[in-house]
Amino acid sequence: MSDAKIELRNVHKRFGSKVVLDGINLTVPQGQSLVVIGGSGTGKSVMIKCVLGIIRPDRGEIFVDGKNVLKMDQSEREKSLRKFGMLFQGGALFDSLSVWENVAFGLIQGRRMKRMAAKDIAIEKLAKVGLGPEVGELYPAELSGGMQKRVGLARAIAVDPEIIFFDEPTTGLDPITADVINQLIVDRVKELGATTLSITHDMASVRKIADRVAMIYKGKIIWEGPREKIDQSGNDYVDQFIHGRAEGPIGMDVLKP
Amino acid sequence: MTFFAIIGRVVLALLAEIGRLALFVWQAVSHIIRPPFFWRLIAQQVMRIGYFSLPVVALTAFFTGGALALQIYYGGNEFNSESIVASIVALGITRELGPVLGGLMVAGRVSAAIAAELGTMRVTEQIDALTTLSTNPYKYLVVPRVVAAVVTLPILVFFADIIGIMGGFVVGTSTLDFNAGVYIKNTADFLKFDDVMSGLIKAGVFGFIIAVMGCFHGFHSKGGAQGVGRATTNAVVSASILILAANYVMTSLLFAN
Ligand SMILES: Nc1ncnc2c1ncn2[C@@H]1O[C@H](COP(=O)(O)OP(=O)(O)OP(=O)(O)O)[C@@H](O)[C@H]1O
Numbered sequence: 250m251s252d253a254k255i256e257l258r259n260v261h262k263r264f265g266s267k268v269v270l271d272g273i274n275l276t277v278p279q280g281q282s283l284v285v286i287g288g289s290g291t292g293k294s295v296m297i298k299c300v301l302g303i304i305r306p307d308r309g310e311i312f313v314d315g316k317n318v319l320k321m322d323q324s325e326r327e328k329s330l331r332k333f334g335m336l337f338q339g340g341a342l343f344d345s346l347s348v349w350e351n352v353a354f355g356l357i358q359g360r361r362m363k364r365m366a367a368k369d370i371a372i373e374k375l376a377k378v379g380l381g382p383e384v385g386e387l388y389p390a391e392l393s394g395g396m397q398k399r400v401g402l403a404r405a406i407a408v409d410p411e412i413i414f415f416d417e418p419t420t421g422l423d424p425i426t427a428d429v430i431n432q433l434i435v436d437r438v439k440e441l442g443a444t445t446l447s448i449t450h451d452m453a454s455v456r457k458i459a460d461r462v463a464m465i466y467k468g469k470i471i472w473e474g475p476r477e478k479i480d481q482s483g484n485d486y487v488d489q490f491i492h493g494r495a496e497g498p499i500g501m502d503v504l505k506p
Numbered sequence: 507m508t509f510f511a512i513i514g515r516v517v518l519a520l521l522a523e524i525g526r527l528a529l530f531v532w533q534a535v536s537h538i539i540r541p542p543f544f545w546r547l548i549a550q551q552v553m554r555i556g557y558f559s560l561p562v563v564a565l566t567a568f569f570t571g572g573a574l575a576l577q578i579y580y581g582g583n584e585f586n587s588e589s590i591v592a593s594i595v596a597l598g599i600t601r602e603l604g605p606v607l608g609g610l611m612v613a614g615r616v617s618a619a620i621a622a623e624l625g626t627m628r629v630t631e632q633i634d635a636l637t638t639l640s641t642n643p644y645k646y647l648v649v650p651r652v653v654a655a656v657v658t659l660p661i662l663v664f665f666a667d668i669i670g671i672m673g674g675f676v677v678g679t680s681t682l683d684f685n686a687g688v689y690i691k692n693t694a695d696f697l698k699f700d701d702v703m704s705g706l707i708k709a710g711v712f713g714f715i716i717a718v719m720g721c722f723h724g725f726h727s728k729g730g731a732q733g734v735g736r737a738t739t740n741a742v743v744s745a746s747i748l749i750l751a752a753n754y755v756m757t758s759l760l761f762a763n
């Protein structure tokens with residue numbers, strides 16, 4: 250595909266003797282929203298960390314805008330990272346900084362924006378995730394888990410990135426807030442033409458935000474297709490996952506690796 | 507066979523660790539001299555590392571100076587003790603005890619705090635988050651701490667010198683009934699600029715060791731709270747040993763002739 254924004258080719262990663270990624274092939278076209286589903290501990294988070302350069306894969310190639318990120322030197326790589334926004338699964342908020350400073354971090358440190366101007370943008374982004382300006386003055390430790398997630402989301406979109414990764418954006422949120430977040434992700438893609446790669450276990454989220462869906466199992470992508478096809482995938486693994494059945498080809502060995 | 511295998515593994519692990527440390531130091535130093543500079547963060551660390559260590563270092567120096575005066579008095583002959591006590595306290599404190607004990611106390615306080623803070627940031631993915639927000643973690647976290655420690659340790663030790671000599675003076679004039687004027691004159695006669703300077707140079711090196719060991723172990727900590735605890739212990743132990751070793755090397759170089 251020539252309009253691929255992100256492309257992973259045969260990516261391998263193991264930790265010690267434990268194989269986590271075992272030849273991942275995945276393409277995210279420009280302006281699309283790809284959702285990756287898969288059981289706990291199957292390497293979804295490791296996969297996006299490989300694209301971001303936080304984890305170095307053992308083998309394989311990763312292209313962003315046609316350039317192999319694994320062959321870049323430090324300054325090229327830093328430049329390339331400016332395109333990205335990332336929502337971490339655990340939030341990863343800076344606990345020594347207030348909420349608004351967290352959201353404005355990429356603007357102040359990365360883009361060298363004046364603090365006051367950045368604060369205005371931070372408050373605007375907080376409002377987008379349903380948090381008032383008074384929350385901006387709090388510290389991450391003073392927030393509930395769901396609020397932390399929303400702050401993480403506001404931080405990920407603060408610099409209007411071209412590519413956004415959402416690692417379980419709706420986990421731990423009530424259904425209404427989860428829907429607001431899903432809608433927000435959809436809007437981002439429409440408004441900015443952003444390319445997004447999301448990870449989720451939440452099927453409501455998949456149905457709302459995905460253009461395409463890919464399923465990861467034992468370190469490989471075992472199925473990929475448009476959202477509409479997910480109910481007729483003809484793949485027993487996908488069927489078991491989306492219906493949340495304990496019986497099926499995915500045994501307990503996935504849960505107890 | 508297994509015996510050699512064990513030795514081989516230990517040696518390899520040690521070499522790998524030294525390699526990692528060398529790489530880390532290289533990264534840190536190369537970022538010290540390259541812009542952008544985070545002045546605000548450096549100032550913040552100067553306060554934390556320098557200013558808040560002052561009471562600990564002052565108390566250590568005071569009691570050490572006092573104990574030193576007693577030891578010299580009891581150990582030496584009573585004859586001529588007034589000039590000997592004053593001169594040896596001045597020499598001992600400025601050349602060895604001020605920098606070494608000051609350095610060890612700050613190592614306990616600061617290396618541990620740095621390792622715990624950065625270790626927590628590592629395991630909660632905050633360091634990864636920095637990277638995705640176009641901020642180099644070496645520049646943002648390591649450089650300010652190293653610069654602040656290298657700058658403030660000599661200042662701390664300078665105060666330690668003054669207070670340590672004062673400790674000797676207080677004990678000398680109260681417990682040992684020396685004449686205050688004579689004690690001060692003897693101290694001033696024996697105190698040489700070179701001695702003070704050598705101690706301050708040592709202090710700068712110790713500051714570097716303290717900050718680098720704290721940052722290094724924090725950066726490489728893994729595995730949750732337990733991992734952070736291990737990083738903290740390793741930081742303090744390795745910083746202390748390196749301080750003592752570096753002190754020996756520097757003493758033999760600085761006082762070779
Ligand atoms: N830094 C690391 N060192 C060692 N092992 C790791 C590391 N990071 C991840 N792993 C292992 O890799 C596997 C995949 O982890 P990953 O976080 O990608 O799972 P996941 O698919 O995101 O799961 P979840 O849905 O629960 O978030 C896990 O078994 C984990 O133990």
Ligand SMILES: [Mg+2]
Pocket residue numbers: 293294295338416
């Ligand atoms: Mg995960």
